[in-house]
Amino acid sequence: MTQLTKLTDTYSLNNGTKIPIVGFGTWQTPDGQVAYESVLAALKAGYRHIDTAAAYGNEDSVGKAIADSGVDRKDLFVTTKLWNADHGYEATKAALATSLDKLGLDYVDLYLIHWPNPAAMRANFEQLTADTWRAMEDLYAARKARAIGVSNFRPAHLDVLLKTAKVVPAVNQIFLNPSDTEPEVVAYNEAHGILSEAYSPLGTGKIFGIPALKTIADKYQKSVAQVVLRWSLQRGFLPLPKSVHADRIQQNTELFDFELSAEDVKTINGMHGVAGLANDPDEVDF
Numbered sequence: 001m002t003q004l005t006k007l008t009d010t011y012s013l014n015n016g017t018k019i020p021i022v023g024f025g026t027w028q029t030p031d032g033q034v035a036y037e038s039v040l041a042a043l044k045a046g047y048r049h050i051d052t053a054a055a056y057g058n059e060d061s062v063g064k065a066i067a068d069s070g071v072d073r074k075d076l077f078v079t080t081k082l083w084n085a086d087h088g089y090e091a092t093k094a095a096l097a098t099s100l101d102k103l104g105l106d107y108v109d110l111y112l113i114h115w116p117n118p119a120a121m122r123a124n125f126e127q128l129t130a131d132t133w134r135a136m137e138d139l140y141a142a143r144k145a146r147a148i149g150v151s152n153f154r155p156a157h158l159d160v161l162l163k164t165a166k167v168v169p170a171v172n173q174i175f176l177n178p179s180d181t182e183p184e185v186v187a188y189n190e191a192h193g194i195l196s197e198a199y200s201p202l203g204t205g206k207i208f209g210i211p212a213l214k215t216i217a218d219k220y221q222k223s224v225a226q227v228v229l230r231w232s233l234q235r236g237f238l239p240l241p242k243s244v245h246a247d248r249i250q251q252n253t254e255l256f257d258f259e260l261s262a263e264d265v266k267t268i269n270g271m272h273g274v275a276g277l278a279n280d281p282d283e284v285d286f
Contacts, residue, residue, distance in 0.1 A: 004234070008046070020048050022241070023049035023197070023240040024050050025051050025242035026051060026062060027053070027200075029056070031061050040069055044069070050062060051240045054098070055083045076109075078103065079110040079111070084115050092131075110146065110148070110149060113132060115152050119286055126160050126163075129157070133161055149194070149195075150171070150172050151173040152175075152278075152281045153281070171194060173197035174186075175277075176237055177201050177275070179276055182278060186237075198238060199240050201237075206275035210224075216260075220258050222254075222258060223251060233255065
């Protein structure tokens with residue numbers, strides 16, 4: 001059982017790499033001063049795990065904040081992701097080189113395929129998946145990424161990838177919150193030793209309108225966000241909360257002085273659909 005005592009406690013990935021149990025998300029955080037200041041605030045608050053992506057358009061600002069934070073690189077865990085237009089062997093390798101340049105880093109700790117089945121490439125899905133993953137494996141072997149994984153993959157996509165894979169993905173980062181616990185994907189991940197990371201762990205803010213969560217939060221004298229992030233940890237997920245407000249960034253780290261009862265975890269588990277569901281990667285238009 002993973003310790004749940006502090007922000008920098010870690011899960012062990014399937015290749016032995018240690019990953020802090022809570023990460024700081026930067027999806028929808030605009031490049032420039034906003035991204036720079038929010039990442040700097042997160043590092044000041046004690047986060048040591050930062051999650052970005054080429055598609056977020058903020059790798060430059062994230063990298064600048066990392067550089068200016070004074071935190072030793074070896075104490076940080078940094079994730080970025082391959083965007084849909086860059087699938088394929090050579091394109092994948094070039095995309096990580098671009099991301100590293102923007103981030104100002106020699107390597108990332110985790111590199112993910114952002115989506116499994118880009119709209120423009122669906123006719124050639126299996127071959128492109130094999131070629132892209134082979135590039136990911138070569139980048140891993142070259143130590144440009146300490147671990148490799150995927151995002152938004154469902155069991156059918158993972159089955160295709162694992163047909164030719166030599167390295168099993170370490171992580172599957174998915175839309176995971178009380179409104180959608182993605183049970184089939186999580187079960188598949190667990191069966192294959194793949195960690196389930198939770199992006200939008202707060203349901204892109206929609207969970208704050210759920211009265212039952214407010215009732216539970218009042219019981220523990222915590223915020224709804226704190227309760228939901230604690231629930232995510234108690235489920236064995238790795239949440240990636242995002243905020244651009246320093247006070248909330250700090251508040252979202254305060255998860256270790258309480259524990260949700262089994263009954264409250266069960267109540268939260270039962271909130272399916274209250275704040276939206278994950279997009280089907282085979283139906284999105286990007």
